[in-house]
Amino acid sequence: MSELTPKERLLRVLRKEPVDRPPVICTGGMMNAAIVEIMKSTGHTLPEAHFDAARMAELAQDVQAATSFENIGVPFCMTVEAELLGSSIDHGTLECEPKIAREVFPSTGTVAFGDVDQMVRSGRIQVVIDAAHRLARNNPNVPVIASLTGPVSTAASIVDPMTFFKELRKNPAGAHRVLDYVTRLLAAFAERLLKDNGAGAIAVGDPSATGEILGPAMFEEYALRYLNQLIDRVHELGFPIIVHICGDVKRVRPLLAQLRCDALSTDAMVNLVQLKTDFPHVTTMGNLSTFALQWKEPESIGAMARQLVAQGIDIISPACGLSTSTRLDNIRAMTSAVKDGGV
Amino acid sequence: MTNQTLSDSPADLYQSLSDAVVGMDEDGVRALANAAVERGVDAYTAIDRGLVDGMSRAGVLFETEEYFIPELLICADAMYAGLDVLRPHIKRASTRARQRVVIGVVEGDTHDIGKNLVKIMLDASGFEVIDLGRDVPPQRFVDEAVAHGAEVIALSTLMTTTMDAMAEVVTLLRDAGLRDRFRVVVGGGPISQKFSERIGADGYSPSAPGAVKLVKQLAGEAA
Structure with a gap:
């Protein structure tokens, strides 16, 4: 099995088939490795690469080459969907990722519903699709992972989040209408990425959908339901999908096992070995501390990565969003430890 | 009801x-x-x-x-x-004079719920809260704290890359000879107790209720 390409290895793991060793990946989106050190050395920089397919593809390729992660990930932020849906975006800088400057709707009742099939052919969604297309064409053996912002986070990026979180309880019908709408948009986005443009897998990060924020009842009613709706659509298209859940997950552990995704990625404080023991059918992904990647030395990063491999974690990856000031030598220590066991 | x-x-x-x-x-x-x-x-x-x-x-x-x-x-x-x-x-x-807290997000987006929760609960605990909003430059925390005669400066961030700006608030206070006048507390997704100690803040809390307890305790010391 030493002949496996990175793409075959990842796809096999996501199908629960045996592999020689776990892949080491970084999905893009919330969890992207476009660190300042790489951008400064290549000159392919953010924020420009957020808005131009060729530049986005170049940067994604640079990141893969410099880090040796076994995938290519696009985009480099979590604002693509919300911007298309009308929210205004602060485009960020070399060091700081874009963020929502203002939500377009004050409440769920004021949301204007567009035609999602039209929308996914415009704006930065089209930029991401074009970038994925170029990358897939030029990298047949490396999986291109396209990262989407999860339903709850997208909804809370187009409706004022303070109001939105209250409406989850006070106006469930309104909240469901908006979540169904953004989930349909995400599914249409995924379909374009996967069907004709070469992305090999979808990753979803939904940082507003945590057990700590929503509690178990609302996590089940909203996060689980719409994530599964998106997962099912990606499966209908015949592709795998990874879900990242932020936070300590302790209040929603049994619900995580009901996510129908092909791999479940968690933050550093989650014991993935325990999660595997409790839910043997879950393919685990994670969870090397991003704090460690920023602050520790390559030797300890190598040891942490080797420990994750020894623990039988199925896919090795950073635990959360990386700081853009993360050290490249630390990321390389992580990838080489997984690949060769070395530092 | x-x-x-x-x-x-x-x-x-x-x-x-x-x-x-x-x-x-x-x-x-x-x-x-x-x-x-x-x-x-x-x-x-x-x-x-x-x-x-x-x-x-x-x-x-x-x-x-x-x-x-x-x-x-x-x-x-x-x-x-x-x-x-x-x-x-x-x-x-x-009415009695309420102790004042200057609060703000160093760098963040509209998901600054943690800061808003802390503000609400400080309000409910009898503090006067001066909310500077988000994307607040370090110097402004210092200026507003001085202008309002605050006891506590509460900093939050959502972005790992801007944790340096939190350290800068502490440095600015120190350089201006004001460090002893204010208690500085930090919080937010990427922040930890270790980080709080690293930058020389007075305290860290992972949760909103914890932050209120921390502020009460520190404001008591400052008074």
């Missing part, structure tokens, strides 16, 4: 106000607050033993994970509805 009758004692009214806040019953709180005004109940006591008590019970439910963000925000709306009615009726003599 309110079954307040004129025969109830003020103590019963306070209890009903408190219950309505915990029960997320904004209309009920407003009706009870109006009833309190009509009956000439002391507004300050009604706020303290009714609204604030209710919000602090909601905070306990949040800490014990029976309530989550949506519930806590709805309780806060109920509390503020009651405050709108009762505050104009506070007699001057019963």
